[in-house]
Amino acid sequence: MNQWQTLIPEEHLLLQVNKSKLMEFTQTISKEVRLSGSEEELRAFHYVKETLEEMGVETQLHFHQAYISLPVKSHLTVADQPIPSITHSMGQSVNHLEAELVYAASGTAQDYQRLEVVGKIVLLDGLATPIAVKTAEEQGAIGAVFINASYTHEMIVSTVWGTPTLENKGLLPSIPVVSVTIETGAVIKNYLAEGKSICTISTVVETGIRTIPTLIADIKGQAEPDKFVLFSGHIDSWHYGAMDNGTANAAMLEVARILSTQRSQLKRTLRLAFWSGHSHGRYAGSAWYCDTHWEDLRENCLLHLNIDSVGAMDATVLTEANTMRETRKLANDVISLVADQEFTGSRFGRSGDQSFWGTGTPSLFMGLSEQEPSEDPAAKAFSQLFGSGKSGGFGWWWHTTEDTMDKIDPELLERDCKIYLSIVWRSLTSPLYPIDQLEAIADIEGSVQKWQVKAGNRFDLSSTLARIESVKASLLELKDEMKIAVKEEKVTLINHCLLELSSYLVPLNYVKGSIYEHDLALKQPAVPKFSDLELLVQTTPDQPEYYFLLTSLQRKRNEVNYALKQANRLVQETLRCLQK
Ligand SMILES: [Zn+2]
Structure with a gap:
C-alpha cells in the first residue's frame, strides 16, 4: 500500500466524524426497546433506512422468518x-x-x-x-x-x-x-x-417463528464493485440498548455519511448490514443472510467487520478486541494511529454474529472498546464471556435496564467511530486487500503443532505440518511479488489469490463442521477439526471408541490436508501468472 497517497486524505476524512451527529443517531435509535420482530424495532430500522437514503445510499429492507424467543x-x-x-x-x-x-x-x-x-x-x-x-x-x-x-x-x-x-x-x-x-x-x-x-x-x-427485518445498504466501489467489505451490527436490543447497540448503529450511519461523499475514491463496495434476531434469535439475522447469499460472500466478501457496544463511558481499553491473525495488523495500524494503543487482540469465540466463517470470510472485531479490569462480579463474568479475560468487558449496565444514554461518552464514541472509519477506508481503497495470509497460516501452524504435542504418538500430523510448510514457502514468494506489484493486472491477480485463500484458511482455523452449516455457539479450539484428539488421548486401544476416533480423525486429516493442497496450488498458479 502506498502510505503517502492514502494517509493524507484519511486524516482529512477522520476529522469529518461528528460527535453531535453520533449522539443524535444513538438517541433516536435507542428511544424505544427493540425486541426482534417488534413494531418498535421496525421503527428503528425505518429510521436507519431513511437516514441512509437521505445520504443518497441505496437500501434494501428484507423481511424473513426466523426462530425468535x-x-x-x-x-x-x-x-x-x-x-x-x-x-x-x-x-x-x-x-x-x-x-x-x-x-x-x-x-x-x-x-x-x-x-x-x-x-x-x-x-x-x-x-x-x-x-x-x-x-x-x-x-x-x-x-x-x-x-x-x-x-x-x-x-x-x-x-x-x-x-x-x-x-x-x-x-x-x-x-x-x-x-x-x-x-x-x-x-x-x-x-x-x-x-x-x-x-x-x-x-x-x-x-416461535416470527418475521424479522434485515437492512442492507451498499455504497458502490468504482474499480471492482462486486467485491465488498461487510460492515455489520444488530439493531435489536435488550431494554433501551443505548450502548448495545445504539452507538454501534450510529457509528455505521456516520461511516456511511462520510463515505457517501467519497464514492469516487472507493475501489470496492461498502455493504452495511443491520441485523435483527441477534439478541433473541442467536444471530438469526446474520445466519439467514449467510444462508441466502452464501456464494456471493464466499466469492466477493474480503472482510467482515462487526460493531457492537462502542463509545461507552470509561471504555478506555482498546487492546483486547476480537481479531483473526490475518486482520490484526490492519486493526493495530489504525488503533495506534487514532488512539496510540498497541493492539494485541483476542481470538474470536463463537458469538456476536460471526456467521461468515463457513464462507471463508476474514473477520475483525465484535466489540472494540472495553472497561478497565475490575473485581466487580459483572466485569469478571463479561470479560471471560467475550475476550481474553484481561479487560473489564462492556460495563455493568450491559444487557440491563440501565443501558441508557447517560452511559455514552461522546468523545469515546467519536474515537471508536474513527477507528471503524479508518479500517473501512483502508479496506476499500488500498491497492492490495489488507489481509495478511502469512499470519493466517502461521496461526494455523501453531495450532496444529499444539495438536501434535497433545496427540503424542497416537496420531500423526506430520503430513499436515509439511503441507503447511509448503503453503508458507509459497506465500513468502508471493510476498516478494506483492512488494513489486504496481501494475493493475498484477494487483488484480494477487487480490484474487488473497480472497480465494481465505476460503480455505478461515474454515481450517475456525470451522468444526460443514462450511454450509453453522457451528454451535460454544467455545471451540483453533483448527477445531482435530478436536477429537482431546477424546483420543483420554481413550485407550482396548476400547472400540479408540478406533472410532482414529477413523474420524483420519477423515478430518484428509479434509485439512486437501484444503492445504488446494491453497498451495492456488498460490503456485498465481506465482506462475505473475512471473510470466
Ligand atoms: Zn450487542
Missing part, C-alpha cells in the same frame, strides 16, 4: 418466599415446577462431581450462559437459577446458531432458566444453609 415473565420462590427474577430467551416455559434447589457453584464438571442434581433445580453463580445451561441439563437438572451481579443480565441460553434445523433442534434448551441479583442470591444461599431448599419456578417465554 422473547422472555416475558417469571415467578420464583425459595422456601415459600417470592424472589424477584427474570427468565431468558430460548429457556423453557413452565407452569409450576417444584423441586429441591441445589447450589452447584460455577457449574463446572468439578462442581457437579460431588453433587446429585438429577430431578433438582440448580443454583449457579454467574451469567446464564448457554454452556452453563447445557451442562446443567446434561447433569440431569430440571431447572436453573443463576446469581448474576448487582443487576440481572438478559441472556440467550441456546447454543443453536440461527434458526434451528431438523438435525439440531434437539439441542435447544429443555429446562426453564431464571436469573436473580447477587443480593437476592445471598438470601437464597441463606435459605439453603438453613435447610430450606424447596424451590418453585414459573416462566413465560414466547418462542
Whole structure:
C-alpha cells in the first residue's frame, strides 16, 4: 500500500466524524426497546433506512422468518418466599415446577462431581450462559437459577446458531432458566444453609417463528464493485440498548455519511448490514443472510467487520478486541494511529454474529472498546464471556435496564467511530486487500503443532505440518511479488489469490463442521477439526471408541490436508501468472 497517497486524505476524512451527529443517531435509535420482530424495532430500522437514503445510499429492507424467543415473565420462590427474577430467551416455559434447589457453584464438571442434581433445580453463580445451561441439563437438572451481579443480565441460553434445523433442534434448551441479583442470591444461599431448599419456578417465554427485518445498504466501489467489505451490527436490543447497540448503529450511519461523499475514491463496495434476531434469535439475522447469499460472500466478501457496544463511558481499553491473525495488523495500524494503543487482540469465540466463517470470510472485531479490569462480579463474568479475560468487558449496565444514554461518552464514541472509519477506508481503497495470509497460516501452524504435542504418538500430523510448510514457502514468494506489484493486472491477480485463500484458511482455523452449516455457539479450539484428539488421548486401544476416533480423525486429516493442497496450488498458479 502506498502510505503517502492514502494517509493524507484519511486524516482529512477522520476529522469529518461528528460527535453531535453520533449522539443524535444513538438517541433516536435507542428511544424505544427493540425486541426482534417488534413494531418498535421496525421503527428503528425505518429510521436507519431513511437516514441512509437521505445520504443518497441505496437500501434494501428484507423481511424473513426466523426462530425468535422473547422472555416475558417469571415467578420464583425459595422456601415459600417470592424472589424477584427474570427468565431468558430460548429457556423453557413452565407452569409450576417444584423441586429441591441445589447450589452447584460455577457449574463446572468439578462442581457437579460431588453433587446429585438429577430431578433438582440448580443454583449457579454467574451469567446464564448457554454452556452453563447445557451442562446443567446434561447433569440431569430440571431447572436453573443463576446469581448474576448487582443487576440481572438478559441472556440467550441456546447454543443453536440461527434458526434451528431438523438435525439440531434437539439441542435447544429443555429446562426453564431464571436469573436473580447477587443480593437476592445471598438470601437464597441463606435459605439453603438453613435447610430450606424447596424451590418453585414459573416462566413465560414466547418462542416461535416470527418475521424479522434485515437492512442492507451498499455504497458502490468504482474499480471492482462486486467485491465488498461487510460492515455489520444488530439493531435489536435488550431494554433501551443505548450502548448495545445504539452507538454501534450510529457509528455505521456516520461511516456511511462520510463515505457517501467519497464514492469516487472507493475501489470496492461498502455493504452495511443491520441485523435483527441477534439478541433473541442467536444471530438469526446474520445466519439467514449467510444462508441466502452464501456464494456471493464466499466469492466477493474480503472482510467482515462487526460493531457492537462502542463509545461507552470509561471504555478506555482498546487492546483486547476480537481479531483473526490475518486482520490484526490492519486493526493495530489504525488503533495506534487514532488512539496510540498497541493492539494485541483476542481470538474470536463463537458469538456476536460471526456467521461468515463457513464462507471463508476474514473477520475483525465484535466489540472494540472495553472497561478497565475490575473485581466487580459483572466485569469478571463479561470479560471471560467475550475476550481474553484481561479487560473489564462492556460495563455493568450491559444487557440491563440501565443501558441508557447517560452511559455514552461522546468523545469515546467519536474515537471508536474513527477507528471503524479508518479500517473501512483502508479496506476499500488500498491497492492490495489488507489481509495478511502469512499470519493466517502461521496461526494455523501453531495450532496444529499444539495438536501434535497433545496427540503424542497416537496420531500423526506430520503430513499436515509439511503441507503447511509448503503453503508458507509459497506465500513468502508471493510476498516478494506483492512488494513489486504496481501494475493493475498484477494487483488484480494477487487480490484474487488473497480472497480465494481465505476460503480455505478461515474454515481450517475456525470451522468444526460443514462450511454450509453453522457451528454451535460454544467455545471451540483453533483448527477445531482435530478436536477429537482431546477424546483420543483420554481413550485407550482396548476400547472400540479408540478406533472410532482414529477413523474420524483420519477423515478430518484428509479434509485439512486437501484444503492445504488446494491453497498451495492456488498460490503456485498465481506465482506462475505473475512471473510470466
Ligand atoms: Zn450487542
